[in-house]
Amino acid sequence: MFKLNLKIALRNLWRNKGITAINVGGLAIALAAFILVMLYFTYETSFDKTNPNYKNIYVVGRIYPDFKTNYTPPPLGKAIKQHFPEVEKMGITKGIFFELVLKNGNNTVFTNNFLQADYTAAEILDLKPTGGLEKPAGDVERLSYLSKESMKALFPNKTDNKPEMVTVGSSLMGIKNKINGSIINNPHSNVTFDGVSIGNELGQGENYGHNNYTTYLQLKPGTDVANLQEKITRLYHAELLKGETDRETIDKIKGISTFLDPLANQHLKPKAGNDAPYKILIALSVLGILILIIACVNFTNLSIAQATKRAKEVGVKKVMGAFRFQLALQFLTEILMQCFAATVLALILAELVLPGFNNLFLLKLSIWHADNGLIWQLPLILFLITVIAGIYPAMVLSGFKPALVLKGNFATSKQSYWLRNGLLVFQFSIAVIFIIGLFIINAQLKYMRSQDLGFKAEQVVYIKNIALFSDPDKFEPVREKILKIPGIKSATVATGIPNGTANGTNTYTSNGVQASINYLDVDFDYFETLDIKLKEGRFFSKAFKTDTANSAVINESAAAKYGLSNPIGQTIIGCNTNYKIVGVIKDFKDRGFENATQPTIYAIKDPCGNPKMEIMLKIEENKMADALAALKAQWPEINKLDGENFRYAFLDELYGKLFKKQEQLQSVFFAAAVLTVFIALLGLYAFAKYITNGRLKEIAVRKILGATDVQLLKLINSSFFILVVIANIISWPVAYIVTNMWLKTFAYRIDFPVLPFVTTTLITLLLTIVTVSIQAKKAVNANPVDALKYE
Amino acid sequence: MIKIEKLEKVYKTEEVETTALNGIDLYVKEGEFVSIMGPSGCGKSTLLNVMGLLDKPESGSYKFIDTELLTLNDRERSNFRKRNMGFVFQNFNLIDELTVFENIELPLIYNKVPATERKKLVNEIIERMNIVNRSGHFPQQLSGGQQQRVAVARALVTKPKLVLADEPTGNLDSSHGNEVMELLCELNETGTTIVMVTHSSHDASFSNRIINLKDGHVISEKVNKSRNEELI
Structure with a gap:
């Protein structure tokens, strides 16, 4: 039986090649977008997850009345470790944010971010020099490691793991320093560096005023973090208040408190920072899910629009004694096959788009990576979309009454009209918001590129020194x-x-x-x-x-x-x-x-x-x-x-980097606009097909009575025209509020434009008329007798 | 074999109630060929649908041999139908995506007949229906008469006790129509009970007994003497 069902399914899909292609293709495109979002989501939420103590590591921060900071003084960490047994390990780090020039003969590397860490911080953060983490001897020794890439650049032929000497700064200055080996810089971590220098203890002799270290705590599992946080604040106050008598200073000190921020939150929503990346990630994920659901619903609609062609099959099979669940299972299997094809296609698409995506967001995501979660996520998604897209058509198709469909007359219910209309309006509303957004972003970027800056960055060369x-x-x-x-x-x-x-x-x-x-x-x-x-x-x-x-x-x-x-x-x-x-x-x-x-x-x-x-x-x-x-x-x-280390940059390029974020946004909106428009048109196509199929007889009768083609096209188009106008009107206030909010983030911005709203409406209407007419044309051009013969 | 009593069926739309069957009593003996005739809307198709378990009446009783069928649930109805009944439709209702052979094979698959036996049975009936050279064709490649022969073959391949035919010649010209009627007669002569709905008194003349319906009632019953004499 499976073989015959498979034959029916394949022959059916083949006979309706166009629809099958649109259906599977549309789903694949939405799924590809979703896969990208999923990869991005997994990547963004798994910073430092490879650290074995990921869940127990906290950053100590301080809260002033008007700001929060992760910068803490060296003695605070020591005091915490001394007083609280639930703190298993404490370590501090400090960055060096100026450029160091390192040389070996003619090989040069520039490091912008040399991290200093004490030994316990290196342990907590799971820093891994090649050959394992070594404990420096005594108070003075520093073990320095360079990132693998830099080491390779300096010593291209090095195969062993022995220490090397490098020149720091210009060769004329002749300062030599020892590099103990290489270390892996994990870009998928909150702690990144070009090199690390590890000492037994950092910040000796520095007091509570030296707030330029990051303090990491590794807590014992099960620690009451809120309680510890309070205890640390009390400890911090006690330490600062030692010998303090001035009333005003005492009040000031009491106004400062401390907090513990999980390492897991550092990348997306650090307490000392903003949670915009987190919100953006959530918004992006919601958008991804929405696009996928809409694509599934379109799939459903298109499947149901095709249902008339399968009605007879259902009727005949039922007459021969097929159970409803057998038929439902058959249709679900068919849809599973299509969804599977869409998934494979989506993977290919995602792989094709990924380089551009990585380039835009400066990432190195890959589909073929075991730890990105796709291995278990994809089958789950396949199952979910099959259920979302397949349940309804399977129920409708398997529910046909044989006594009716075998007579050739049947109609699907009109109850779902509201749902379908609503869905269409919803899809178009989203598309309209993105198109308007894209227009406004374009306008603002054009303004930024053409506006007088008040100075000329062109032909100005900036020299690093x-x-x-x-x-x-x-x-x-x-x-x-x-x-x-x-x-x-x-x-x-x-x-x-x-x-x-x-x-x-x-x-x-x-x-x-x-x-x-x-x-x-x-x-x-x-x-x-x-x-x-x-x-x-x-x-x-x-x-x-x-x-x-x-x-x-x-x-x-x-x-x-x-x-x-x-x-x-x-x-x-x-x-x-x-x-x-x-x-x-x-x-x-x-x-x-x-x-x-x-x-x-x-x-x-x-x-x-x-x-x-x-x-x-x-x-x-x-x-x-x-x-x-x-x-x-x-x-x-x-x-x-600097000597031979002459390095320069063009000021206009440096200034241009200020536009990078907006250009990213522009690309995202461009992709989202294309995607949502595409999906909305797909939905429209399915809906138009469904409607015209339902009105074939009406069209035939009107034609016999003398209606012209244009009149008929107008008739079919008019209801969709109204729906799309409604979608536009609904989107206007939303688009206005969102784009206005965005524009307000600029101190220098365009006056709020009206044209994008008008243009978007015209574009969507034009696309609607073209899509619907392509579908309606077939019905209108058909010989009216064919439609009536079914009686 | 069939005993129907006080069958009632009402079609309801929002505004109108149409009584399709209004307390019909009917019996069919084993091996009989019964025609049901009557004007449009008299309820003959509804009656056939109820007999084929494709539709449920409001009230009444429908006994097949000694089993009451109206109390069965959907699953049991499906099971009963596939074991005991075969259908022939006016518009053939062959599945376009399947070949002649596959179409005929389909009911056997639903009856869980093993593949080798399926092949044997289908080939037998294809030979008997004289469509051997058509077995690999798709329905659209056949003439109307050939399509109906395939449909009859499909109805017979499970060797049902009862064949229900709904205007089997309605879409055929007279010579093809006669072929199909002769086929049904042959079938009847080998012992299969047949109930046929028809408009054509010519077709009805092939049967043993003609039942006339009007407005959901049986208004007359006529035994076809010539045919019965032939039988004797």
Whole structure:
């Protein structure tokens, strides 16, 4: 019997090749999207899961009245370990976030993230140097390990696991350091690094003010975390309050509490941070599930639209004594086969799309990876979609009354019309939201790319540098040498570059107003190099001796903040210096479009500032290549500290990275819009087929009575037209609220556009008419007698 | 063999109630060939559907040999049907996706007949129906008469006690119609009981007894003497 049923199924699918392809293909595409979402979900929720103590590891953090932080002082961890027996292990780490240049002969690697960890932290975090974790000897020894990739780059022919010596910094400086071996950097962990340096103890002699370590606790299983958290807060207060008498300080200390945050939450929803990634992940998962369910329902609809063709078969089989459950099982098996085909197809599709997906989100996901959970998830999904997509058609088909269907007249119930209409409206609503969203994202990105930034990042080259140039006299010889190279128009050094990073803030007083504003320390030619516009006064100039002592330039926002209507010549006091304002510049978008330009003061001399290290050059475009080559050649002479390690970046590219997130969003919306439109059209196609099949007789009669093709197409289209209009109207407020919320995250944004709403409506209506007409055309063109003969 | 008493069947829609069977009494003897005739809407198809257990009446009794069939549940009805009854329809109702051979084989599969025996039985009946060279064809490739012969073959392959035929010649021209009627007669002569619904008095003349229905009642019964004499 199975063989015959299989034959019927295959011959049927083959006879309706087009429908089968649409049905299986549609499901496959939705399933592929779902598989990607599932892979992403598994990846995002399994950071550090390979750590054997994953569930018992906590990060200690502190809560101030206005912010939370994971930075803790070294003595706190020690005190915790001493006082609370439920803490099995305690370890601390500290990052080094400046660039180290490591060399072995001509092989060079740059490390940006060298982690310092004490031995227990390395144990807790399951750090695995090749050859196993070793305990450093004594208090001073540090065991340094480089990531496998860096080790390979430095010592390409190394096969043993013996320590090696490397040069740190430029070879002229000649500092040597020992590297004990290589270590695996697991990108699928909250703790990532280019290298690790392990000591027995970190932060010796540092006190409770040195809040720049991360403290990890490994608790004994079954520990009452909430209780421990309270105890730690009490301990922290007790330690800080030792010898403290000042009332105000005591109150301040009591306002700080501590928390324990599971390692498992660090990646998606750390307490000291935001849970936006978690929310985005959940939203994405919901979207994935929704798309899959909708695709399943479409599958169901299309199957039922095809039901008339199987009615006779059901009737005949029932007459011959088939039980209903046998028939239901037969149809379920058929649908299982189709779903299986769709799953295989979906895997292929996902595999094809995955490189692009990885590229977009900077991930390395793979389908053929045993630990991604697909092995048990896929069969489960296959089973679920078979049930969701198959139960209803199986019930309907197996429920046909043989006495009716064998006479050739049967109609499916009209009860499900509301459900179907609702589903169609729902599908289109989602599609419309994504299309509108896509249009608005496009508009904002276009605006961001075309808008005047207030400065020119083009042809500005940023040079990485480890020498400190806070004193203008120290930079002057460097500048002179640089400017001798043809094509270089100007050179400057500052504490920061306009690539979106926040500047420091400090308190300044002027015009009787005290306010916290941003500060940036610059050198001569800073404004000229970046082509920033002057509003009044002047830029810094070597002609004025006072400029290297106490001159300041402020921006428009700062002038407004202090209410300075005539700022030139006024005094602004900060950092024990009485600055004289010599110029006001127009605000420029140094922090991209999301953050508004802050009130900022620019000075050459700043006792409170950080060292100036960021060199920027303006180079003529047509001499760019030559100038860069010359710079590289001359760099050991210009800047001994970096020597042959001449590294540069184009400022416009660095600034462009601020757009990366929006470009990701744009890609996601593009994919979602295409997918949801596709699925909505699929649903529409099935529905239109179903409706026209049900109206074949009506169409035939109308045609005999003289209706033209156009009139008939209009007739069939009109109900769908209304549904899609309703879907659009429903989506408008949702799309408005969501896109408006998104636009509000930008300090500089487009006026809310109306056009996307109109365009989207027109697009969806056009697609609807085309889809429905393709389906209706067949019915309209058919010979009316054929439809009536079934009587 | 069949004893029907006070059978009532009412079709209800939202507004109208139509009484299709209004207290019908009927008997059929084993080996009989009974025709049911009557105008459109008289209830003859409903009666046939009830007899074939495809439809349930509101009340009454339907005894087959000595078994009361109206109290059976769906499963039992299916079982009873597949063991005892064969059907022939006006519009043939062959499954388009299956070949002639497979169509005929289908009821045997539902009766759990082993494959080798199935093959034997199907081949036998194909030979008897004179459609040997058609066994690999699909229904659409056959003429109407041939399709109905396949349908009859399918109804007979399980050797049912009762064959129910619903206007078996309705979609055929007269020569093909006669072929099918002769086939049914032959079948009847080998002992199979047949109940046939028809519009055609020509077709009815092939049967032993003609029952006339109107508005859900039996209004007359006529024994076909010529045919019965033939039998003797």
